[in-house]
Each structure stands twice: as structure tokens, then as C-alpha cells.
Amino acid sequence: MTDVTAAPARRPGLSEDWRAALTGSVASITLTFIVVVAIGWFWVGPKFLSFGNISIIGTFVIVPLIVGAFAGFALLSGVVDLSIGSMVGFSSALFALLLSLGWDPASAGAVTLLACLCFGGINAIAIVGFGAEPIAATLGMLVALRGIAWVLLGSQGSIFAFNLDMFNLVSTTVGGLPLFFLLAIALTLVAALVVTKTRVGRHIRAVGGDDKAAARAGISVKKVRVAALLLSAFGAGLGGIVYAAQLGSAARATGFGLEFQVYAALMIGGYSILRGGVGNPIGGALGLLAVAGVSNILDLKAISPYFVNIIVGLLLLAAVLLDRIRGGDAYE
């Protein structure tokens, strides 16, 4: 005789794993992504999935993917870092400035990343050391870094540092797809493995989910959050360097509003801005790709890009609603 109290009823024919995929944190974004691809395929035609077009989408989602993969660690640990867009702008400005002063790219990149880590450290001191609200502290850093970038860029508001070798490097393709896009995808997968399969990942999610419980379990909440904020700054710094290499320059507009683009996509992908412990780097990456796909469809159909913002806003609302339908806080 079956013990009906031992386990919840299961739908016949649907394995636990597949149910997890269909109802889990990345389920809605996976379906959204597939719908975007399908719309692109039917509306734009085969061109949408040509290697050339995927290469274009990939090229311009490299920076958000890198920044998102690292910023996701901060979100998972329960701290939102609003300074990532400005950090990208600062990083590109400093990197371009050093290149224009004759530095070699490797040294310029190392110094730039170090500077970004310093600013990430200031975020960490404010938030972890002094208990400042992450939104308030990183908002301050957002404004300060934007100002520093503008100072570095000087009265012209831009620094030209076009380096053909560097441009060719970031434009290199492997199997028809941009090398750096593939690297960014690989980075996302590594981040997903760290988050889902390692003790470090479990600690990060535990800290974000309930920091008091995590502390009782012997996890150093402070160490985890400091590391997450440093990673977030490092990712943004890396993104800025890639931006400068792609564009051959840095300008006031570089990275402007990127924090909203990245966090909107991460939320669409299953992360939560205010609730740590929720989300998966793969969901975040799919969110970014879905938004980039929508933007590309509008480009290829010659529709005003302003519609992208409307669609992203609606997707965000839908993601929030789905999160609530799934159970919100109780879900995780």
C-alpha cells in the first residue's frame, strides 16, 4: 500500500529534475529566452540566427555579461552594488588615459583593476565595516566615480586610445562567434558552478538568504560580503577595460546607465535586488541575452530602439509577478 503522507503527489511522466527546470529560479527566463529566439526566427527570418547576427549580439553583450556575472555574487550575498556602471566608466577612462600616456596594455589593465579593487574596498568598508545601507553607500560611490571619470576624461569629455591590435583581439572570432563572448559565457558557467556546486557558493547564498542564520552556522558573513563586493568591482573594472578596447576610446557616456541595464536583466533572470540568496548566473546571462535579442530584433526590423525600454520594463514586471506567483520569499 502506498503511503500518501510520505511525499507530495507527483505529476505522472514529469521527472523531479524537469519540474525543477520548469518551476525553478531560471525557468521563466529560459522560457522567455526561447520565446525571444522564436519571435526573432519567425519575424526576422533565418538571418536572426545567422552566425553573423549572433556575433553582433554577442559582441555587445560581452561587457554586461562580465559585469553581471561578478555583480551577481554581490546580489547573492545580499548586497546590491549600484556603482558598477560608474565603475565601468571609471575603468575605461583610466585604462584609456594610461594607454594614451604610452603605457602598455597589460600594465595599464593591471593598474586599472587594482584601482577598481580599491574602490570596491571602500564600498566594503562602508557597508560591511560601518554597516551602511548598500544602496546608499554604492549610490555615493556611483556619483563619485562618475565625477572621477569626468576629471580623467578632461574638458574634451573623451580620450581616444584606439589600438588596432587590441581592437583585433577583442574582435577575434572562434567558429564564427566572438572569442570574448565565448569567454564571457564560459565565465558565466564557471560562476554558475561556483554558486551551485561549491561550498563557497552555498556560503554566499546562505549569507544572502539569512545572514544571522549563516553566522550561527559558522559562516563569516563579513568575509563573504567583502569578497562579493570586491568581485563586483573587479568585474566592472574588467568590463571597462573591454569597453575601451572595443571602442578604442573612453567617453562620458561609457557605462552610463549600465547598472540599470545589468540589474534589470539579472532580475528578469531570477535575481532579486533586495533579497539575497536568490538567482543563478545562468539566469542572469539569459536575461541579458533575451534583452539583447529583443534589441536586435527591433534593430533588424528598423523599429525605434526606445521600444526596448518598454519591453524590458514589461519583462521586469512579468519577472517580479512570476517570482510572487512562485512564492516570493518563501520560495527559496
Add this chain to the structure above:
Amino acid sequence: MLRNTTTRTLAMMALSVPAILGLAGVAEAQDKFKLGMAVGGNTCCEWMKSQGDVARALAEKEGWDYVELSNNNDPATALKNAQIFVQEGVDAVIQFNGQPSSNPAISAVMKQAGVPIVTYDIADPGMYFVGIDNLAAGIAGGEGLGAIVKEKWACNPDLVISAEGAAAGIVNEWRTGGMRTGLKNVCPDIPAEKWVSFESQGDAAVGLPAARDLLAAHPDAKKIAVVGLNDGGVLALINAAEQLGRADEVIGWGQDGAFITGDNVNPHLAGSVFYFLEGYAVYAIKDVIKPIAEGKEVPLKADAGDPASKVQPCPVTAEQAKAVPDMAERVKQLLAAPAGTTEYELFCPNKG
């Protein structure tokens, strides 16, 4: 659950996207000439959209295919658009890139693909330059303002403010500096300490705080003359003066003519220099694109000082500008005119 979710997500994608990927075709064959147009995409200015409308209409008149994208006033988007144009198989591109920091990369992409590109008003060594004679436009505007300053204030203003737009580089020096030169041509004895500048970024809204700060630093200045990179920059100062209740004694003269026609012309904008920005495609197509479409060799003229096509400036007072139709009407009349007719020929009240 998360471990399985990761695996299943990858499985779902593996079943859907890449399966279709292999079926994707390559760009369709084309025989018609195809023109790409990247509009500026800054919401500040209606003329950016109109530049695309005019280019589209003229391309259609020529029987060409036409693809239009918006740079969204973003350097990364401008570069992305360049790659989309290459993918779309365009034969030539026209762009207005208000964020020219990405121009070197765009040039590299276009050069690699062998696609000629025309740029409006902001020069790049790899692009055909089509634009205004900036220095002449600046001097003409400055002299126009000088005439008013001489008449109203006997060439004795308290302050002459320059609304700079440093990102435009040499164009800013020609236009804003040219206006100062023009003003000095009429009023040569304005003391050096009366000349001050602020960074307007060529945008009325963006430049407003800096304009406010500048006025706050000169509380006693009553008679203020304003020159600048464009109408938007000059309006930043005028709007700031209005906010501070000090607009009565401000006289501005802009460049580009973007805000000198229509029903809501600011009364303190005494004049401007029409470039008829929306109609630049006439010059670009006549002097660069059409010869290329006909298989002719067009030498690359990328220098703003020696452009591929020079747009003539048309200085006007606000009073004279009333006789010039608004932009929508100008576009309508331009498209109805014989091929190659410019808006300068159609509408400038002070034709040389």
C-alpha cells in the same frame, strides 16, 4: 535543485536554440544599391530623426534599398550599428554620431568591410566629411550678435558667455571661437576679463546646472551676451538665467538653427545660424553616395577644412527666422524640389 536546474536549463537550450542555429542562412543576394543611415538618436533634437526621414526619402527616389538604425546617442550602439550595416550588406553608410569616441572603431569596421561612410559635422580620418563651414558659421553668428550688442549696449556688455561643447573638438573651437571672433570684429574693445565660458555639452538640459553655477558666480552681471556651439548650448544659459530671474538682460545667438523656428522660440535667442541639419542628406548623396552608386571613384575627403561636401551657413535674426518654415514643412518642400536642391537655396533669407 539548483544543480539540476543548471543542467536542465542547458538541456532546454541545447534542444532549442543551437538546433535552429545550423539552419540559419546567410544574407540574401541583392542587386540594388543599399544605403545605411545611422541617425544620432539623441532625444534632445527632432532634426536627428528628420535626417533619417530625408535620407530615406532621397534613397527611395533613387531606387535604392535603405536601412536605418539609431545610434541612441551611445558610442557602443554606434559601433554595433556599424557591424549590423556590414551584415546587412549595405554599399555605403551615412551617420551622425554625437558620441564620436567610437568613430575610430567604426572606421576600422567599415574599412575592413570596404564600405564607405559619410559622417555629418564631426570629422574622422576614415570618413567622408559632410558638414557646415563651421568657422564661417561661427564668425557670421558672432557678427550678427555683435550688431545687436553694439546697438543695445554700445559694445559694452557686462559679460560675454561662451557655451562650449568641448567633445566636438575642433568643431567647437571653430563655431564657438568663431562667434567670439565675429563679435570682436564688431566690438573689438570688450575687455578680456568679461569673456567667460561654461561646458554646455551642446544640450539645454545637460548644460543647465553649469550655466546656473556660472551666473551665480557673476551676480552683478546684467548685460549678458551668449555665444555657443549650438542653439541648445546657448539655451542652457538663457534657461538658467530665467530660473534665476535674470533673463531680461540676456541676449543669445546660437548655431545650427535648431530652436529658432516654430511657435516656442525663446525671446532671448536673438538669432542663430541655420545649417538646415535635416537636409544634409542632399549634400551627402549628391557629392558622395550617388557617385559611388554609379561606380565612380570618390576621393576620401575627411578633413572638416576640406570636406567632401560643404554645407553653407545661413545666419538669421529671430525676426528673419519667422519667414523660414518649420522643420516639418521644410522637409516637405525639400522632398518636392528637384533632385540636388538644398534647403539653403530654398529657405535662406540671406543668400549670398
